[in-house]
Amino acid sequence: MSSAARSTDAGTTPSVEPETPVSRGVPRTRRPIGDDVSGRPLSGPVSVCVDRPILSLDRPFTYQLAEDVGAGVGSLVQVPFHGRRVRGWVLGPTDDVPARMSAVTKSLSPVRYFDEPMLELLRWMSDRYVAPLAAVIARSVPPRVASEEWAGRPAPPDAGPRRRAATHRGLHGRAGPPSPASLRSEPARLSTYRNGEALLDAIDRGDGTFVVRPAPADESAIAVACVDAALAGDRTAIVLVPEADPLPATAAAIREAFGQDVALFLGGDKRARYRMWLDIAAGRYRVVVGTRPAVFAPLSFVGLVYVHREGHALHREERSPYYHVRDVARERARIEGAVCVLAGFCPSLESTTFPRVDVEPSGRSWAPVEVVKPGPEGRSPRLVRALAQARGAFLYEPLPGYGLARVCRSCGEAAACPSCRGAIRIQAGEARCTVCEAPGRCASCGASDFGVARGGAERVHEWAQGVTRRRVVHAGTGAAPGPEAEAILVGGQEVLKDVGSPALDLVGILSADASLRRPGLSSRERAVNAWFEAAAWARRDGRVIVQTTSSNDPAVQALVMARPDRFHMSEAMRRAEAGFPAGAAVFRVAGTEELEPELEAMPHRTLLGTAAGGATVCLLALDPSDLPAFGRAVRGLAERGVVTRVEAEPHL
Numbered sequence: 173m174s175s176a177a178r179s180t181d182a183g184t185t186p187s188v189e190p191e192t193p194v195s196r197g198v199p200r201t202r203r204p205i206g207d208d209v210s211g212r213p214l215s216g217p218v219s220v221c222v223d224r225p226i227l228s229l230d231r232p233f234t235y236q237l238a239e240d241v242g243a244g245v246g247s248l249v250q251v252p253f254h255g256r257r258v259r260g261w262v263l264g265p266t267d268d269v270p271a272r273m274s275a276v277t278k279s280l281s282p283v284r285y286f287d288e289p290m291l292e293l294l295r296w297m298s299d300r301y302v303a304p305l306a307a308v309i310a311r312s313v314p315p316r317v318a319s320e321e322w323a324g325r326p327a328p329p330d331a332g333p334r335r336r337a338a339t340h341r342g343l344h345g346r347a348g349p350p351s352p353a354s355l356r357s358e359p360a361r362l363s364t365y366r367n368g369e370a371l372l373d374a375i376d377r378g379d380g381t382f383v384v385r386p387a388p389a390d391e392s393a394i395a396v397a398c399v400d401a402a403l404a405g406d407r408t409a410i411v412l413v414p415e416a417d418p419l420p421a422t423a424a425a426i427r428e429a430f431g432q433d434v435a436l437f438l439g440g441d442k443r444a445r446y447r448m449w450l451d452i453a454a455g456r457y458r459v460v461v462g463t464r465p466a467v468f469a470p471l472s473f474v475g476l477v478y479v480h481r482e483g484h485a486l487h488r489e490e491r492s493p494y495y496h497v498r499d500v501a502r503e504r505a506r507i508e509g510a511v512c513v514l515a516g517f518c519p520s521l522e523s524t525t526f527p528r529v530d531v532e533p534s535g536r537s538w539a540p541v542e543v544v545k546p547g548p549e550g551r552s553p554r555l556v557r558a559l560a561q562a563r564g565a566f567l568y569e570p571l572p573g574y575g576l577a578r579v580c581r582s583c584g585e586a587a588a589c590p591s592c593r594g595a596i597r598i599q600a601g602e603a604r605c606t607v608c609e610a611p612g613r614c615a616s617c618g619a620s621d622f623g624v625a626r627g628g629a630e631r632v633h634e635w636a637q638g639v640t641r642r643r644v645v646h647a648g649t650g651a652a653p654g655p656e657a658e659a660i661l662v663g664g665q666e667v668l669k670d671v672g673s674p675a676l677d678l679v680g681i682l683s684a685d686a687s688l689r690r691p692g693l694s695s696r697e698r699a700v701n702a703w704f705e706a707a708a709w710a711r712r713d714g715r716v717i718v719q720t721t722s723s724n725d726p727a728v729q730a731l732v733m734a735r736p737d738r739f740h741m742s743e744a745m746r747r748a749e750a751g752f753p754a755g756a757a758v759f760r761v762a763g764t765e766e767l768e769p770e771l772e773a774m775p776h777r778t779l780l781g782t783a784a785g786g787a788t789v790c791l792l793a794l795d796p797s798d799l800p801a802f803g804r805a806v807r808g809l810a811e812r813g814v815v816t817r818v819e820a821e822p823h824l
């Protein structure tokens with residue numbers, strides 16, 4: 173039972189440790205993961221992570237491995253465990269040899285699921301998020317389809333990335349088929365950015381974290397330029413996108429630019445995903461574009477880990493083991509000696525808490541932003557005039573529906589949900605409670621006819637139709653509409669996708685005050701992030717009109733200045749005052765009534781506990797430097813049954 177085999181004390185401070193100096197020189201040599209030929213079989217005592225993903229068993233166990241089993245680091249094997257046969261993964265040789273030791277029964281697959289650098293990343297995750305290593309390993313690989321492991325694997329082991337690297341044909345004018353003309357000038361565009369040359373240099377021969385704020389028109393091109401720089405240096409690249417459907421324009425641009433070199437590791441059925449993983453592991457691709465799991469893509473010689481729209485909520489994994497792609501991407505880049513790029517129109521507050529280089533256009537690249545007071549029903553005269561003239565426009569209205577019920581027309585009582593007293597919203601012709609979704613009826617008399625305070629995307633759709641002669645499209649009707657050059661789109665967060673650069677005449681941002689008043693520590697940040705994504709749809713000489721009564725709010729000013737710096741400073745103060753400073757590690761821990769006093773005794777910044785019916789849930793924030801001790805303590809509490817569940821980085 174070796175705790176020494178786990179790197180509990182190393183690499184667990186995710187966000188405040190100074191970056192190591194830029195390391196220059198050749199990429200490390202790595203054996204491709206999944207290579208079933210060249211991975212050296214081990215023999216003797218090995219530590220094994222048994223596939224029992226619970227914290228109380230989260231430690232390696234030692235087994236005797238015979239050479240003829242043919243297993244090595246990353247092998248999936250069968251071992252006896254408490255009288256049963258269970259699966260496990262070989263972590264490596266160990267000196268921690270108990271007096272009695274069982275033997276590995278057999279190897280279950282010819283595939284090596286991780287190599288040593290990947291294991292370092294997986295251990296870091298287990299420590300950082302206090303998640304069982306078995307759960308982390310299982311999540312790092314798509315579900316296994318054993319028949320695929322034997323199908324169509326002609327690649328000899330030396331056909332890996334190195335040889336492919338020598339034949340790379342990129343955008344730098346090497347021999348090869350011409351690149352799309354539209355993308356040829358992209359590396360030059362990044363070099364006009366402040367610190368753009370430093371980023372290209374770093375991708376070529378160094379490491380470090382770069383926070384990139386692309387100009388709205390450059391979003392895809394900047395990603396292409398970064399990938400191109402990695403490939404030009406005979407390295408590979410991972411590009412992480414927040415969602416797969418619709419395919420983000422940036423993902424499409426990368427596939428167009430690099431063609432057969434690109435693995436799109438998103439969506440697909442179980443068999444296709446596993447097949448793709450095996451092909452990536454076999455070195456058939458030099459670029460992997462995918463959603464969260466692609467951060468574990470078994471690429472070798474990684475030179476770039478690029479997180480597209482880094483502030484997007486979907487970059488956080490919502491199931492156990494919880495993780496945030498931003499943090500895992502940075503750690504993977506550190507281990508690989510690669511550059512991590514965090515890209516977004518409005519980078520997250522978290523991205524300001526660690527050493528990084530900011531890369532941005534040298535001049536203003538956004539449409540001018542006008543701030544006006546909302547008029548009657550949220551229609552300012554200026555917005556109405558601009559809308560009447562616009563050919564293509566987007567009206568961002570984050571509130572859904574047609575309005576809120578105010579008063580019962582039968583009995584005159586204030587409208588409220590009979591079950592929960594929540595507000596009743598009129599949406600798609602139906603009245604429903606905004607809290608419990610019960611059908612909207614009067615709590616006093618049961619009638620369902622209300623006087624309505626109009627407001628919401630459906631109402632905006634209605635009044636916009638009276639203002640413009642263009643077609644008005646509401647996101648709530650029809651299939652996944654996007655912005656069009658000759659139509660007016662009305663919608664909220666759900667339409668803010670990476671659709672390229674639609675270059676609209678006008679973007680109107682409505683209900684800004686309501687967005688800023690939403691509950692939640694991060695709600696203001698989410699609002700500003702959405703505004704930037706909406707404003708990015710206006711062309712450089714178009715118009716962005718924000719309706720708000722709080723024109724001096726740093727959130728509004730961030731959009732006006734097209735710079736989030738001051739907003740970040742004000743949010744950092746709010747978060748610190750609330751006890752959850754940016755950069756702190758946050759956990760939601762559930763357990764018995766002993767839990768709160770146990771956590772109280774550990775070093776922490778903030779601890780909020782609620783108890784009900786013998787169960788306790790605690791929300792706590794701690795300094796990253798306290799994570800190793802916290803992780804050990806929580807695993808100990810799990811063994812005693814005091815901790816039943818740990819959720820890392822909950823949405824605040």
Ligand SMILES: [Zn+2]
Binds near residue numbers: 592594
């Ligand atoms: Zn209700």
Ligand SMILES: [Zn+2]
Binds near residue numbers: 582618
């Ligand atoms: Zn009534």
